[in-house]
Amino acid sequence: MTVQLHAPYNPGRLRELRTVMTDRNDMHPNIAPVERRVDAIQDAFDARGFKPAEVIEEFEHLTEETWIPQNGARVVAKAWTDPAFKQRLLANGRTAVAELGLSMPAHHRHLVVLENTPAVQNVICCTLCSCTAFTIIGLPPDWYKDLEYRARIVRQSRTVLSEMGLELAPDVEIRVWDTTADTRYMVLPVRPPHTQGWSEQELAQIVTKDSMIGVARL
Amino acid sequence: MDGLHDLGGKQGFGRVRYALDAQVFHEPWEKRVNALYSLAVRLGIFNMDEYRHAIERMEPRHYLSASYYERSLTSLATLCVEKGIVTQEELDRRAQGAFPIAIPSAPGRANVASRQRFVAGDRVKVRSDYVPGHIRMPGYIRGKTGVVVSESPVYPFPDAHAHGIEAADEPTYDVRFRSEELWPNSADAALVHVAVFQSYLERA
Secondary structure, X not given: OOOOOOOOXXXXXXXXXXXXXXXXXXXXXXXXXXXXXXXXXXXXHHHOOOOHHHHHHHHHHHHHHHOXXXXXXXXXXXXXXXXXXXXXXXXXXXXXXXXXXXXXXXXXXXXXXXXXXXXXXXXXXXXXXXXXXXXXXXXOOHHHHOHHHHHHOOOOHHHHHHHOOOOOOOOOEEEEXXXXXXXXXXXXXXXXXXXXXXXXXXXXXXXXXXXXXXXXXX | OOOOOOOOOOOOOOOOOOOOOOOOOOOHHHHHHHXXXXXXXXXXXXXXXXXXXXXXXXXXHHHHHOOHHHHHHHHHHXXXXXXXXXXXXXXXXXXXXXXXXXXXXOOOOOOOOOOOOOOOOOEEEEOOOOOOOOOOOXXXXXXXXXXXXXXXXXXXXXXXXXXXXXXXXXXXXXXXXXXXXXXXXXXXXXXXXXXXXXXXXXXX
8 A cells, every 4th residue: 555645646636736726816706896896885875875974084084184293293392392291291192282272082091191201212112903092193105004014023123223323332221112092102202302492382393203103213 | 802903912913113203104005994994883883892703703814915095995995894884896896806804704702601790900810711702812921920010991891792693791900911921031121011901811
């Protein structure tokens, strides 16, 4: 009796396997282009009287004018220039940002502000998806939601930050905050020494979204 | 569920595709997707935990190859079909082609009965729970020990909330872990803080 370790060469079977794999990898042989799928949902909503076009217009306005990193920049500049505000911000972020007229969605019940120092670098992420305090620091940039950042920042923080252009001295402690629940985080960057005497408005102009995520220093 | 979405600590990925002043949206349809799923949440068709879970339930090859907003779209469509708002046939007809949705859900669970209250400084261990449904515990902390840093207000319990199961709201704890303990001899030194629901924790 011979033991057959490999199935004999069978071009028909191979072709069949390849077809299955190709179909699987493409998900479907005739998958509709993504834009047509969006149209399909939008049209279905419209047919049911959900008024999607109005909501889309309203949403565009929110993303361009309301949920912008300039909000967080104002918070940071205020914290740099008003020590009492900074204390309130570190104690309860949600109520402190409300003092500046900024709000968060109802389900973001808690805003934790993470203060960087010359010896500590905080950095935020969401390994499971994309959660961020988007009404304060702006909607997350593409790379934040991408597979590489989510997979690597918790495990290879110093390497990833260095690849992204942030070289930290070996004695700087890195603290990574994974947004796995509905608490939201923002990083309070270190105020650059050359900004002594600047006004709050001038300071707000140098604060970037990336510095509030913690992948850049100012 | 131990799905592919649970990326923290996974190896083999290349450099972050980073650019200064990176964009949030690349195509106009992406904003429409974001607006449409926000509308569905506002209309009470589904909640954010159901939304997250429907992304996680995407067929793994589709999940990995889809862009962020295609994942949003797939979750939105999946839940609209599952909740009876539209049928798969209507979606396919309107899209003039196949409209893939996620794989059906496995059961969720209510809060863990023996939940404990913790205070800052407590040493806690993440329970070695394996559940088929939604969970917001990243796999890389399962069974690991850390220190409680703070407690949050209470939130709906995602393992239940994603499945329409009655459950008590519960707090989350910011728990501090050392990367060297999460991945011994295989991580850059750092403190890794994770927001962990009370049901996922026990005293160490």
